[in-house]
Amino acid sequence: MRHxxxxxxxxxxxxxxxxxxxxxxxxAAREIxxxxxxxxxxxxxxxxxxxxxxxxEPTKPRELPAPEPVAATEAGPREPAPAPPxxxxxxxxxxxxxxxxQELASWMASGTAIDAAFVARHGPRGLVAATRRIFGRFDxxxxxxxxxxxxxxxxxxxxx
Numbered sequence: 001m002r003h004x005x006x007x008x009x010x011x012x013x014x015x016x017x018x019x020x021x022x023x024x025x026x027x028a029a030r031e032i033x034x035x036x037x038x039x040x041x042x043x044x045x046x047x048x049x050x051x052x053x054x055x056x057e058p059t060k061p062r063e064l065p066a067p068e069p070v071a072a073t074e075a076g077p078r079e080p081a082p083a084p085p086x087x088x089x090x091x092x093x094x095x096x097x098x099x100x101x102q103e104l105a106s107w108m109a110s111g112t113a114i115d116a117a118f119v120a121r122h123g124p125r126g127l128v129a130a131t132r133r134i135f136g137r138f139d140x141x142x143x144x145x146x147x148x149x150x151x152x153x154x155x156x157x158x159x160x
Contacts, residue, residue: 095130103127104145109157114142 093099103124107114116138120128131141149157 093124093126095126095134097134100127100131100134100141101145101148104131104141105149105152108145108149109153111157 104114104119107119107123112118116128116131119138128138131138135141135144
């Protein structure tokens with residue numbers, strides 16, 4: 001009878017030990033999650049403060065000088081001003097959502113497996129940065145371009 005009492009006591013002690021370990025593990029996990037949430041909230045708040053500090057102050061609109069009269073020979077439409085050149089002398093491309101989708105879809109049509117690093121190295125300047133600015137992630141832009149590509153070629157990619 002004494003043997004079964006000691007066994008029951010040992011079983012009870014092991015159960016208490018396991019419960020205590022479980023409680024400590026949950027407390028540690030809760031603390032880690034709380035620290036991660038606090039860190040992310042601080043980063044979001046810092047970004048909001050930075051955007052507030054960097055935001056241009058509203059200014060009153062300045063008055064533009066009156067346009068000069070156009071001569072009769074210059075009555076045609078005016079061309080838009082060219083984009084300012086980049087540091088190496090080439091013109092910057094103003095990437096739009098549609099232009100990004102079209103460019104990525106054309107890369108897909110070529111059959112090349114593409115990712116952000118490959119396009120940054122071999123693709124048009126600023127494309128990867130523009131995809132991240134407009135879509136948030138390069139993969140999200142690839143997904144949208146894949147849908148566009150599927151609409152263009154519902155029966156599959158064209159044969160080369």
